[in-house]
Amino acid sequence: VSARILAATGRRAAAGRSADPVLHIDWTACDGRGLCTELLPDLLQRDDWGYPLARGAGVTAPGAAANVPGGTTTVPRNGTTVAVPIDGSTVPVPGSLRAAAGDAISLCPRLALSFHEP
Amino acid sequence: MTIVADAPRPTPNGSDRIPAPPGTARLTRASAPDLARHLTDYGDLPPATGSAALLETLRAAGLEGRGGAGFPAWRKLAALPSPPRTGRARPVVIGNAAEGEPLSLKDATLLRTAPHLVLDGLLTVAAAVGAAEVYLYAPAALLPYLGRALVERTDAGGVQLHAAAESFISGEASAVVNALAGGPAVPRDRSIRLTSSGLGGRPTLLHNIETLAQIALIVRFGPAWFRSVGTDTDSGTRLVTVSRGLAAAGVSTRASVAGADTCVPRAGRGSPLRQQSGTDAGSIRGATGTVLEVVGGSRIDEVLRFAGVDPDTVEAVLVGGYHGAWLPSPQLHTALDRAGLAPFGASPGAGILLALEVGRCPLTLAAAIADYLAGQSARQCGPCVNGLPAMATVLGRLAAGDRDPRLPGEVARLAALVAGRGSCHHPDGTARFVLSTLTVFEADVVAHLDGTCAKAHA
Numbered sequence: 001v002s003a004r005i006l007a008a009t010g011r012r013a014a015a016g017r018s019a020d021p022v023l024h025i026d027w028t029a030c031d032g033r034g035l036c037t038e039l040l041p042d043l044l045q046r047d048d049w050g051y052p053l054a055r056g057a058g059v060t061a062p063g064a065a066a067n068v069p070g071g072t073t074t075v076p077r078n079g080t081t082v083a084v085p086i087d088g089s090t091v092p093v094p095g096s097l098r099a100a101a102g103d104a105i106s107l108c109p110r111l112a113l114s115f116h117e118p
Numbered sequence: 119m120t121i122v123a124d125a126p127r128p129t130p131n132g133s134d135r136i137p138a139p140p141g142t143a144r145l146t147r148a149s150a151p152d153l154a155r156h157l158t159d160y161g162d163l164p165p166a167t168g169s170a171a172l173l174e175t176l177r178a179a180g181l182e183g184r185g186g187a188g189f190p191a192w193r194k195l196a197a198l199p200s201p202p203r204t205g206r207a208r209p210v211v212i213g214n215a216a217e218g219e220p221l222s223l224k225d226a227t228l229l230r231t232a233p234h235l236v237l238d239g240l241l242t243v244a245a246a247v248g249a250a251e252v253y254l255y256a257p258a259a260l261l262p263y264l265g266r267a268l269v270e271r272t273d274a275g276g277v278q279l280h281a282a283a284e285s286f287i288s289g290e291a292s293a294v295v296n297a298l299a300g301g302p303a304v305p306r307d308r309s310i311r312l313t314s315s316g317l318g319g320r321p322t323l324l325h326n327i328e329t330l331a332q333i334a335l336i337v338r339f340g341p342a343w344f345r346s347v348g349t350d351t352d353s354g355t356r357l358v359t360v361s362r363g364l365a366a367a368g369v370s371t372r373a374s375v376a377g378a379d380t381c382v383p384r385a386g387r388g389s390p391l392r393q394q395s396g397t398d399a400g401s402i403r404g405a406t407g408t409v410l411e412v413v414g415g416s417r418i419d420e421v422l423r424f425a426g427v428d429p430d431t432v433e434a435v436l437v438g439g440y441h442g443a444w445l446p447s448p449q450l451h452t453a454l455d456r457a458g459l460a461p462f463g464a465s466p467g468a469g470i471l472l473a474l475e476v477g478r479c480p481l482t483l484a485a486a487i488a489d490y491l492a493g494q495s496a497r498q499c500g501p502c503v504n505g506l507p508a509m510a511t512v513l514g515r516l517a518a519g520d521r522d523p524r525l526p527g528e529v530a531r532l533a534a535l536v537a538g539r540g541s542c543h544h545p546d547g548t549a550r551f552v553l554s555t556l557t558v559f560e561a562d563v564v565a566h567l568d569g570t571c572a573k574a575h576a
């Protein structure tokens with residue numbers, strides 16, 4: 001609980017807005033320690049070098065042009081598929097994972113995570 | 119909406135108003151860089167207006183930023199906090215001439231030939247927003263030109279010159295702010311907009327210097343004049359840099375490149391675009407490329423002809439620079455504007471065209487560019503630091519003749535992996551370029567895997 005209070009006061013945290021928040025990764029701070037991927041295994045995995053990678057992002061579709069940056073891709077979520085931007089710096093957080101994402105924000109040793117309202 | 123009048127404005131000294139340039143040689147109309155000739159060519163700078171009036175003028179003109187991102191110029195003004203902008207809320211205005219992209223010469227050319235247009239634009243924006251500080255960020259080699267221009271004026275005492283770092287990403291907006299704050303010229307995390315909190319925590323407005331020069335013309339001659347050439351979606355003129363060959367690409371390949379690639383293209387004679395562009399002043403030759411002023415929405419093949427490059431000798435054109443995308447030769451009739459280029463994943467960027475000549479291996483060139491871009495990472499963000507060299511290495515193996523059939527898929531996988539995962543767009547742009555290479559030159563990829571590529575690899 002104290003961790004979540006820290007998140008609410010120290011950094012931009014989920015302020016009870018209605019829309020799903022977006023988890024933002026500050027890549028200039030992240031050094032790939034991997035705690036967030038352990039706390040949010042349904043949302044994040046580790047890439048080739050250990051940095052957090054949104055599940056569903058970075059997947060090569062048949063026909064490379066389809067994955068030209070700036071587009072969107074569909075990812076499975078909660079039994080359906082949703083369109084998300086191909087932008088691994090901002091990861092949509094479903095409501096069921098909001099608390100776990102708040103923990104990840106609080107506990108990241110590099111303070112590299114924050115909530116963004118979409 | 120405010121109607122922005124095109125009516126003549128009174129000039130401070132009551133002299134006759136200079137008529138608007140009739141042709142499309144606008145930025146390139148400057149006959150000499152000194153202030154006297156500048157005033158003869160363009161007339162006095164009109165009195166400053168407020169921020170809201172300038173915003174409406176720029177919106178009516180439809181001016182898009184010329185630094186690469188193509189963001190509408192008025193939107194940056196609109197993104198500043200609302201007035202009153204006093205105390206810490208007084209903005210910083212920055213003119214950005216860093217031009218870290220080796221294929222672009224247009225900003226350096228503009229600073230040498232028309233520095234007073236750039237200063238006019240900078241001072242116009244600074245006055246409109248009530249700027250607390252005004253900077254011009256340019257490569258060290260160009261600062262003497264700017265210094266000479268500044269001492270000729272009485273209204274530019276507040277402009278601070280700052281030498282830009284010599285790196286590909288030195289012109290990225292947050293890298294410029296970091297450099298001006300005394301730090302390294304590397305990007306910041308993009309969670310906070312510069313227009314909210316930039317240099318010293320002040321709202322910060324940063325424009326490319328061609329954008330500023332266009333603003334200097336728009337406030338003189340009006341948005342209707344600006345839109346009188348170009349298309350609805352790409353109004354006015356833009357500066358482009360056309361180059362060709364490997365040496366022009368500004369990258370070193372493992373095999374040294376013979377002099378044939380270093381030839382300087384000459385301005386075309388009697389081409390359709392030359393007539394559109396008015397006079398020979400519309401062409402300025404640079405060290406390894408040709409800088410031209412062309413009307414918005416010009417066809418790429420016509421721009422090539424105007425620069426002295428025969429489109430029939432071209433296999434493909436890289437549009438938008440090293441972060442851009444390829445257009446194969448059958449598509450060179452495409453317009454050099456956002457709408458025309460969108461299907462190719464390309465955009466005009468900073469107005470860069472690199473022609474790949476028929477018979478040259480595109481994969482060799484692309485691998486050299488990818489290698490260069492990997493080396494230009496600011497080394498802050500893990501996916502970029504690790505992913506770009508990995509991607510360039512695999513592409514390099516493919517280019518060098520490694521026939522492992524998994525290589526193209528691995529390049530594409532790494533490109534998708536790094537895209538969007540950095541504090542700036544360097545990984546995205548590099549991924550875009552590499553994916554475009556695999557897509558447009560699919561036949562060359564197959565030839566390399568089959569060991570049958572007969573093109574020149576140097």
